[in-house]
Structure formats: C-alpha cells, structure tokens
Amino acid sequence: MSQSLFPIGVTAVMLPDHTFEQQIALCRECGITHYSWRPRVVPEVQRDQEPSPWGRHIFDLTPQRLVDEGRDLKRQLDEAGLVSFATLPNAAIEGPDDDLKRHLEGAAVVDAGRVRVSPFTYPVGPFDYDDLLARMIDRFGKVIEIARPFGQKLVVETHCRSIATSPALALNICSPFDPADIGVIFDVNNFMIEGGLVPNLAVAVLGRYIDHCHVGSARRTAGTVDDLGFREAGTEMCALTEGDLHVPSWIGALHDAGIHAPLIIENFAGHASSASRLAESTDQIRAIVGALAKKGA
DSSP: OHHHHSOEEEEGGGOTTSOHHHHHHHHHHHTOOEEEEOOOOOOGGGTTSOOOTTSOOSSOOOHHHHHHHHHHHHHHHHHTTOEEEEEOOOOBTTSOHHHHHHHHHHHHHTTOOEEEOBOOBOOSSOOOHHHHHHHHHHHHHHHHHHHGGGTOEEEEEOOTTBTTOSHHHHHHHHTTSOTTTEEEEEEHHHHHHTTOOOHHHHHHHHGGGEEEEEEOOEEEEEEEEOTTSOEEEEEEEOOGGGSSSOHHHHHHHHHHTTOOOOEEEOOOOSSSOHHHHHHHHHHHHHHHHHHHHHHHO
16 A cells, blocks of 8 residues: 555665666665656866765766666666656756756656756855746746657756745746646655645645655754854754654644655665665655554545
8 A cells, every 4th residue: 555655765865875776686685666867067176076975976977977878777677567757967046958958858768767857956145036036937938848849857856945945936947837847846845944834835835736745854052153143943864764754744734635745765864874774764754654544544
C-alpha cells in the first residue's frame, strides 16, 4: 500500500559519491522506485575536490551527456525496474533558450516527464515584487511553449532564497498556467529554513499544482549574536526524525488531501553516509505511510 499510495524515490543530488551503477544498486537495495537525474556541468575548480551534492559527482552527468547517452542510461533504469522521474539541472528561467532546450531534450530522451526550472532569486533590499512577478510569468509562459514539443512539464521548487520560497509565492508563478504544463516540487526541508506554513494550509494553497515532494529535514541552531545583542539563528541538516518540522504531519496532510505525489528523498544531513541516509530515510518514510494506512483501515 505504501508504494502504491506514495511512490518513494531519490534525487541523485544526494548521491555524489556513487557511480550510476552503484546508485541503481542502492535504489534496488532500499526498495525505492523513482530516480531523479542531476544533469550539471561541474566547474573546473571543483573537479579535484571530494564529491559533494553541489559540487563534483562521481557520476559526471552533463546536460549534453544526458542527450547523447540518455537512451542507454534509461535502459539501465528500466532493466532495474526503476522509474525515470524528473531532471534537476541548474536551469534558470532567465537562461538562454538553447540551454533550456538542451535540458528539455535530455529529459525527453530519458522520459523524465518534468524538468526543474528555477525562478528568479529575490534581490537584497527593497524591490518591486509585482514587476518581478510579471516578468517571471511572462518568461515562464514562453518557456512552457518551448517545452511543449519535448513533452516535458516545468516544475518549480519551493526553494530557499528564490521568489518561490513559500507555497503562496510558488502559486503566484503557476496559477496563470495549466497544472499539466507547470507544477511545484513541494520541498518540506526548505520550508523549515524559509517560507514554511502549517502543513494543511501549505497543501491547500498549492493543491493540484503539487507535482512531487522533496523530503529532507533541518533544524534551527543557536547561530550568532549581532552587535545589538540579538540572536540570529542558523540551520543545519539532520535526520528526518530530528528536524524542527514534523515530517509525518506533512506527509499526512498530503494524504488527507488525496495528493499521493512521489516522495523523493533529498537528505543532506552529515550524521551518516549518503547510502546509510537513503536507507534510513526510506525506512522512516515507509513507517509514516504505513501508519497512515493503518489509520485509514
């Protein structure tokens, strides 16, 4: 029941220290089904560094490599019984059309169905939100038309420090368009850091635009004290069970609303290896969904 109600998957962003073959084996070992791709160009300065989620990945999947080798990579997923689900490139909505087309082509080759495209970041200091939103909606409308021939949906992540950081801000971007063309990555972890609401309100705001979820966890730290003596809290990643947001309540709110979107694990906590974190998070999410199933029985 848990797998049919809430498919569970992983974003390759959290597995920088694994080859593609090792990622597939780990997914099978954990019993998860959905795999989100990470097509990015690793900057030259990071190529000699240790693997990290936002730096060097052993599986060096550039956007062009996804286009060129995607059919074979997709075949390996198919043979392992995994679902190719979403690509998470560093694709900005204001980026060149040719770059966006390359990301869309790669996603089409592996039948990912959706491509994350990042909206504008908000400026430091005062700014005209209405003007920024109008320009962003205009640009998203154009990119939706670019995406249409590739058969790919655009997805916007509720991401820290972006103009879509909260459910309502993400809705402002998406509401002029059909949910078949654009959706939202409902990122629970980011809500702890910035833009969060109570679970049922967040779900109600976005509703049919929720495409899938990123599940991780974070908590407040003591942070620092400014020159006036006021504390400025920090944040740190942590196990799903240790975060300041109650993950069962968030998944429960989705369940109660009848939104059984894929739960894609994106856990960057430092308490365990990436493989151990994935296994641990999978077990914890299964326990949550199992409890929901019993509650509804």
